[in-house]
Amino acid sequence: MKMPRSRLSTMGLVAVLLMGGYCLSSIIALFWVTYTSFKSNTEFFASTWALPESLRFENYSYAWANAQIGHYFFNTAYITVLSTVGTVTIAAMAAYVLARVLFPMRQFVFYVFLSAMMVPPMLYLFPLFVQMRHMHMTNSHLGLIILYIANGLPFSIFVLTGFFRSLPTEMEEAAFIDGATPWQTYWKIMLPLARPGLITVSIFNFIYFWNEFFWSLILLRTGKLYTLARGLQTLFWNMSTESRWTELFAGLVIVMLPLIIVFILLQDRITEGLTVGAVKG
């Protein structure tokens, strides 16, 4: 039967125009940043809208080398990778126990982790900063990584506990009957089974750490330790005295590009993961 698809009503038309307009302005804004990043500053100040006369790749080498974006890129990359691996490893172990082992206080421990998702960082910022200064963990990448791991745990434990609970118990039982130790069962049977969940959680942590700004603002003082978010912010704030806008835009593109590529490659996985993470709560 043919669906009696309603002809486009006035409301429908307005809706479609609204969404089209929204998407179009979004694309124009990003397009503007991208082509401006190839202009010279003289051209840019002469006309905001005009397309570049020639593609100045120098802006990119300036942003990468002189403005230190390249340096921040490597800082961010290794901090993000180590934090993601650390978070997922520790969260998976905790989640496995919380999902599969019956012990008193199990629910309580689970909620103690979850509570962090409701608490604004402004609540515990100062005590945490003072404490980390005592521990010599401020202005250090190691300190930042450890804090990131602690920060990534609640969300990761939440999602992975749900995931482990959804797995069948038969294979675990069979492994134990065959005489496997709990550690072997976890490592050889359960972790491989949990792979889709682990990948989703890794992607989310990776994006979160890659973009993270707040804690790197609080903890990092020395320029050479900066991450991309922190470095870009400093560059932007310096614009009032420096006015190297097109180089700033080149930096902006360098920061945006990896995430846009990741999203193009993993669009479905990311949008699905988001649904699992948010709605189950």
Next chain:
Amino acid sequence: MIQKQLRKLIWPFLLPALVLHTVFFIVPVINSFYYSLTSWSGISLEKQFVGLANYVRAFTDHTFIMGLENVLLFGVLGFVLVFPLALLFAVILNRKPPAARFLKFVVFAPTLLSVVVTAVLWGSIYNPVIGLLNESLRTLGLEAWSRPWLGSRHNALPAITVAMVWQGLGTYVILFLAGMQKIPVSYYESAELDGANGRQQFWHVTLPLLWDVVQILVILWIIGAFQAFALIFVITRGYPNVIEVLGTYIYWAGFQGQAIGYASAMGVIMFLMALTFSLVVNRLMKRETIQY
């Protein structure tokens, strides 16, 4: 039998997470309540106990009240934009329009960008000299509308709200869409047979069945609104007097004003307010869950 085996894992597997969570979350949270009762500057060795003085001070502090006011304004203004837009876009995407994947991509991509990227992008768009917005208004002959968008509270409020909406909208669209896709098609078919038009179907089928999702997202929005910090902090380039929210005021009070005790008290107030708001709204929105 299996449980006996598994129990051996409890401590070794739970300990690393528990230690990190305790040291970097629970202890500072508890300390924060303690700090908030002192007049500690952050430097002196002694923390002088002042009782609830910091809390009293906050509610007589003009800037704090202003910050709270701005949080509420941003929260309400953003809500009024985000929820209708997100629902509308989700409805459109749910009807599988041409290029749905691409549209989803465009709406959702900003969510994945760092808040600093959003701030720099919109900060440049709003720049009075080279900004895209003023320049476009001039081109369109609407020069009278151009202004220093981030120069005063009056203009910054809507301008920054738009940037917030741009960054946040994607999550809401995706989650509404996921909720809509769970509603059985047969409901719409019978509504259609009963002669319900698109708008009636939205109000009487989609929205009631989506209520759980709406509830969760409203709470998410409230918590996010109270926490607002990074976007405003970066986009105003450290000139907090243009527009101050609770987050930026607490940050400056603690790190520049060296009033750690006072800043902690304001942090506690922020947390308690966000919590109360969420609980009240959750209560108000409670309805019987519809099973389907």
